Amino acid sequence: MAAELHVELVAADRSVWSGEATLVVARTTSGDIGVMPGHQPLLGVLESGPVTIRTSDGGTVVAAVHGGFISFADDKLSMLAEIAELADEIDVQRAERALERAKSDTDAASERRAEVRLRAVAVR
């Protein structure tokens, strides 16, 4: 059996995704990081961006994560974010509309949020 790590992706008000995975790629403040089973214990600050989880059954889960933390120890990885959504849950049209609106209002925060959502959908 290939080595696996257990992933918990939790948002402030709900648990978004949990399951077994072979690789998790996320963006920390000092660059992209890939975590595989057996990685040394790690605690990092996440940037807003898409997170890719390669599940142990060969599938891929992509989620948009807006800030937060990644912590890994004993083959258990948890990602905490105030807002996190799976790419499947993202409404592309709504995100595009939000992006346009944010651009016209020059609202940097929501523009960034909308961009991250669209990027996550594009990765999928």
Added chain:
Amino acid sequence: MGAQLRVYKRRIRSVTATKKITKAMEMIAASRIVKAQRQVAASTPYATELTRAVTAVATGSTTKHPLTTGTDAPARAAVLLITSDRGLAGGYSSNAIKAAERLTDRLRGEGKEVVTYVIGRKGVAYYGFRERKIEDSWTGFTDSPTYADAKRAAAPLIEAVTKETAEGGVDELHIVFTEFVSMMTQNPVDNRMLPLSLDAAKEEAGKGEILPLFDFEPSAEDVLDALLPRYVESRIYNALLQAAASEHAARRRAMKSATDNAGELIKSLSRLANAARQAEITQEISEIVGGASALADATAGSDK
């Protein structure tokens, strides 16, 4: 209908209407408790993971951070009090306020200056009426708080903690809210959020498990800097959710006893009304009988 009977009938009608309202409020509150409890449960994974992470950084690194290590002589403390926006919830708000008063007295006794922050209209009204100073207050979301609400309330608190005490910052951060134990029990509690007491945090995170040596990305200080505001927010969010569940439970209980009381009142009023009606009938009968016999006496006399 006699005057007495009419008064009883009117009172019965009005109490029946009140009973209907309190019954409806009881049922609404009961359905909301379940929802609030679900929200508490949904927010728990985030809170536990975050507490774990904070404990890991604070124990696994030797960094001194203003948010984890208290000053030797704390001079100012902030107290965040969570009450409700609406009344009709029994002693819910006043119990929380009393707990806050006790905490304030204790902190003053320790020689600290207390800065008060209030959530909920009832608390604001209490402090406003007594003309006590509130540093900041938020209202309008206590029965279904969102994470954004918690963030909004946490922002000035975090700012106050990070500021130097001399410039109007605070050294300690306390939170007073009503803990949801069960449907029947809710306790007002006061917790010190900051500076972190690591023992308590450790207990919460894992039962005696040994935390591994973490590799920090980018550095322990940066991680801690980013973690602690989130930690405060999540603690406030959790407190708000528990307080909301407690508020609904307290309201349900208060409305249940109001409904029961109304039922009792209706019962005793209808007994009184029945007695009054019976008295009226008895009186009417005796009047008729008296009249008839007087008439009979009069005709019997004239016959002769």
